[in-house]
Amino acid sequence: MAYTAQDFKSNQEVRWCPGCGDHAVLASIHRALPEVCEALGYTKERIVFVSGIGCSSRLPYYMNTFGFHGIHGRATAISTGMKVANPKLSIWQATGDGDALAIGGNHFIHAVRRNIDINIILFNNQIYGLTKGQYSPTSKLGTITKTSPYGTVENPFNPGALALGAGSTFFARGLDSEIKLTQEILVAAAKNDGTSIVEMLVNCVIFNDGAHATISDREYRADRTIILRHGEPMIFGKNNDKGLIFRNRKLEVVTIGQDGITVDDLLVHDANCKEVGIHNLLVNMKYPDYPVALGVIRNVKENTYDDNVRDQLKEVEAKSTIKCMDDLLHSGATWVVE
Amino acid sequence: MQHKVIDMQNVVIRFAGDSGDGMQLTGTLFADASALYGNEISTFPDYPAEIRAPQGTVSGVSGFQVHIGSGEVHTPGDFCDVLVAMNPAALKANAKWTKPTATIIIDIDAFDEAGIKRAGYATLDPFVELKIEDRNIIPSPITTLTKESLKESGLDNKSILRSKNMFTLGMCFFLFNRSLDHTYEYLEDKFKKKPKLIEANKKVLFDGFNYASNIHAIPNTYMVQPAPQEKGVYRNINGNQATAWGLLAASEKSGIPLFCGSYPITPATGILEELAIHKYLGVKTMQAEDEIAGICTAIGAAYAGNFAVTTTSGPGLSLKSEAMGLAMITELPLVIVDVQRGGPSTGIPTKTEQTDLAQALYGRNGECPIAVMAAHSPSHCFDAAFYAGKYAMEHMMPVILLTEGFLGNGSEPWKIPSMKDYPEIHPPIIDSCEGPYKPYHRDPETFVRKWALPGKAGLEHRVGGLEKNPDGVISSDPINHEKMCAARAEKVARMANFIPKQEVIGADKADVLVVGWGGTFGHLYSAVQQMRSEGKSVALAHFDYINPLPKNTAEVFARYKKIIVCELNSGQFVDYLRAKLPDFKYLQYNKVQGQPFIVKEIVDAVNNIL
Known part of the structure; x- marks a missing residue:
């Protein structure tokens, strides 16, 4: 049976602040899941939403699926255990920049390293919202918040660079208001076997309004972001006249028509390329030097942890003569008392 | 020469040397040979935290005590009848554990001036200084004789010196009239791929045996007759192994696959290692990135329908505290094994204590009572782990099983049970329900909720660390919170209706x-x-x-x-x-x-x- 977005909406009242970017991501998820189920042959009961603590971690309550609301930072570990226990489940994790990258940083990098087949949606608003406005590990240097009244003095993480450094097989970046793009990314994330990291740039209207405004504002979004699609030239701009080329060992923004540059000179996005070099350059692009990359930046196939676990179990089981507890109890050195 | 054989009911032997001298292995092989012979045994490894502490110093001394008996043996023994000391430091650290009548075998080659000084003696006469000069001291040139024994073996000097423990073991086998066969078999299996090492070790063992039979310093040998034991098939088992096997047994009896998420920590690591060996029985072991991930992966696995376990020691239990609260409020089955060690903080990690009881009982935020059980002997760890699993799964709650370093590392012979003598385990898993599934609706007798596994249509629900009402909806209603706290506590209290009555050994009054x-x-x-x-x-x-x-x-x-x-x-x-x-x-x-x-x-x- 074909699902609709309605099938995935729970009857719970959504309690995020009006105007919060999370609403748009939730809508994208509701819309993406019917397509995910269709494409992968899933039924709704196989889907589990897991979360930690923070605004975005309320998401499982807004899904009419199985859900587990964990503790701060630990959702990744909980998801991992769930997937290993039952690999048939389609596990989706909602997490924030504090939850995933501060208190849960260790679990995050190790999940990526293992390449366990879970989909992590990382809501990055560069602020702690639920605790009412403290800086997060993604807050820009100098950000003024309640715990940094004179500005932060620490460098932020770039979640994409962190993920790629940990060996990520799938990294994508979306923008809260680009619902169609998010939908497309989520379907691709679901299709990837392995840890799929989807960084969602979301706004926090209360504590960090305009978190991503420099790139997300309608007026100049097209000029300050680039949507990457596998197999397509890296082209962007309001007039579709800008592009990326690789010159002097770095990326360079060029204008089509200037200096004899044509579409054919532009880089063509290869998300499936195992070599991580160019993906690294792409995730690290920052405005104003570059457009910020959106879309699926990296999508490569590697063995997953859950598959490896299953295969090893099968392999040792086939070789073993010990089939049950009674066999085990009598294995090795034993002696008989008559 | 002729030796008089003296019958003894109980003998305690302590092997002591540098932590690289192989004393744990020597002790284990002696214990195994005695168990095979039919003695009751109990063992106690007493080793330092350092893998290779400075050689010849007291801090690096590793000891292994074996108690063998022809009657009941319930402890590794207080004081030893025989002490093997491979160097002056080992003698210094262990002299206080010798009986006044004890025999002390020393490697006299190690008792040179440098060795004695390194061990921190004030004088050059350790025996007088330790006031043990009246013990029966058997100074034996163990290093020299081992070198002599292996001079044509083709082994390098390091490997030769590493075989000293086999020479000592051979001497002890002579002293206690034990056959070398069991150790021969062990060596043949252990060095399957290195035949040279099999031959070398066998030779040293045999030479040690012969040396002891030829010296006048050993006028008597000792015989500890087999103990009257119940008929049956026996094996040696240590507490960590028994714990792992008990968990596997609970998995088999419930039909629920076992998942263990753990992080290495002394002295609990043996459980994770043991479970990892038995993957062929379907157990999924995961060496997590930290203690918290250990328990959190287990909680995820429990939600997904596995029999979930995490194993640790005191510091790890501290790290798991918040997640234990999560398991408790989500009412998921989970066994948390704490192999206690000396604390607080890192404490004395390789030594035994019972100092985590308060932590197990109370160490969480909020109203968070958790069932606590304890194992009382190495082999009892099997039953304790089995029943911890049974209660966790049938009562839908975390259960803490306390064992101790003393049990985890200690071993004893164990009459192998039959799985048919263990009860079935029936977790309250449901396949469907009328209307929407309400996670915190309880059995009126036991207060146990149902276990609804993801993957089953119609049972979609959400649980988590936030307080809920019985229907599973988030609630911060004051009265609801008080009722839910009371209900969770009552569920733990009602486990008392299922556990055995307390028994007393000895008179009723x-x-x-x-x-x-x-x-x-x-x-x-x-x-x-x-x-x-x-x-x-x-x-x-x-x-x-x-x-x-x-x-x-x-x-x-x-x-x-x-x-x-x-x-x-x-x-x-x-x-x-x-x-x-x-x-x-x-x-x-x-x-x-x-x-x-x-x-x-x-x-x-x-x-x-x-």
Whole structure:
């Protein structure tokens, strides 16, 4: 049976602040899941939403699926255990920049390293919202918040660079208001076997309004972001006249028509390329030097942890003569008392 | 030469050397050979935290004590009859554990001036300095003879020196009239791919045996006859192995696959290692990135329908505290094994204690009672782990199983049970329900909720760390919160309806009831039996179930004039009993030295109050 977005909406009242970017991501998820189920042959009961603590971690309550609301930072570990226990489940994790990258940083990098087949949606608003406005590990240097009244003095993480450094097989970046793009990314994330990291740039209207405004504002979004699609030239701009080329060992923004540059000179996005070099350059692009990359930046196939676990179990089981507890109890050195 | 064979009922042997000298292996092989011969045995490894501490220093001494008997053996023994000391430091660290009549075998080659100084003696005469010059000391040139034995083996010097322990073992086999066959078999298996090492080790072992038979310093040998044992098939087992096997057994009896998420920590690592070996039985082991991930992966696995376990020691239990609260409020089955060690903080990691009881009982935020059980001997870890799994799964809650380094590393012969003698385990899994599934609707008798697994249509629901109402909807309603806290506590309390009654060893009424829990059983039992044989009015109540307590606990306590609670901490169980059953007066005997009790100190403590 074909699902609709309605099938995935729970009857719970959504309690995020009006105007919060999370609403748009939730809508994208509701819309993406019917397509995910269709494409992968899933039924709704196989889907589990897991979360930690923070605004975005309320998401499982807004899904009419199985859900587990964990503790701060630990959702990744909980998801991992769930997937290993039952690999048939389609596990989706909602997490924030504090939850995933501060208190849960260790679990995050190790999940990526293992390449366990879970989909992590990382809501990055560069602020702690639920605790009412403290800086997060993604807050820009100098950000003024309640715990940094004179500005932060620490460098932020770039979640994409962190993920790629940990060996990520799938990294994508979306923008809260680009619902169609998010939908497309989520379907691709679901299709990837392995840890799929989807960084969602979301706004926090209360504590960090305009978190991503420099790139997300309608007026100049097209000029300050680039949507990457596998197999397509890296082209962007309001007039579709800008592009990326690789010159002097770095990326360079060029204008089509200037200096004899044509579409054919532009880089063509290869998300499936195992070599991580160019993906690294792409995730690290920052405005104003570059457009910020959106879309699926990296999508490569590697063995997953859950598959490896299953295969090893099968392999040792086939070789073993010990089939049950009674066999085990009598294995090795034993002696008989008559 | 002719040797007189003297029959002995019990012998305690302590092997001591540098932590790289292979004393743990030597002791284990001696214990195994004795167990195969039919002796009752109990072992106690006493090793330093450092893998290779500075050679020849007291801090690097590794010891392994074996108690063998022709009658009942319940402890590794207080003081030893034979001490093997591979160097002056080993002698210095262990002389205090020798009986006045003890035989001490030393490697005299290691007792040169440099060696004696390195061990920190004030003089060059260790025997006088340690006041053990009247012990039966057998100085043997073990290093020289091992080199001699292997000079044509083709082995390098390092490998030759590493075989010294086999020479010593050979000597001990002669001293106790043991066959070398078992050790030969061990060597053949261990070095399957290195035949040269098989031959070399066998030769050294044999030469050590012959050396002992030829020297005049050993006029007598000793015979410890097989113990009268129940008919059956036996094996040696240590506590960590037994714990792992008990968990596997609970998985088999429930039909629920086992998942273990753990992080290596002394002295609990052996459980994870053991489970990892048995993947062919379907167990999924995961070495997590940290202790918190260990328990959180387990919680995820429990939600997804596995029998989930996490294993750790005290510091790891601290790290898992918040997640234990999560398992408790989501009411998921989970076994948390804590192999206790000396604390606080890193403490003395390789030494044994019972100092995590308060942490197990209370160490979480909020109202968070959790069932607490304890194992009382290495082999009992099997049953304890099995029942921890049974109660966790059938009652839908986390259960903490406390064992101890002393149990985890200690071993004893174990009559192999048959799985048909263990009960089935029936977790309350549901396949469907009428209307939407409400996660916190409870069985009115047991207060247990149903386990609805993801993947089953119609059972979609959400649980988590936020307080919910019984329907599973987030609620911060004050009255609901109080009711939910009470219901969760009541579920744990009602486990008392399912656990066995507290038994007493000894008379139904007596002057003194010795009360203990966990790994002190062997010592307390031996002390009480000794006193009873002397006609003293003493009995023992040893607790395997701590929260909840067996229902008849007060009724048991009321039958005795005095109660003395003995434990390897400053009084954590006695404090708990004072809070739970305040109508009784409790005396206490405590020790916090990272060492097990000795039988004599218990006897003295009880005699003091008789």
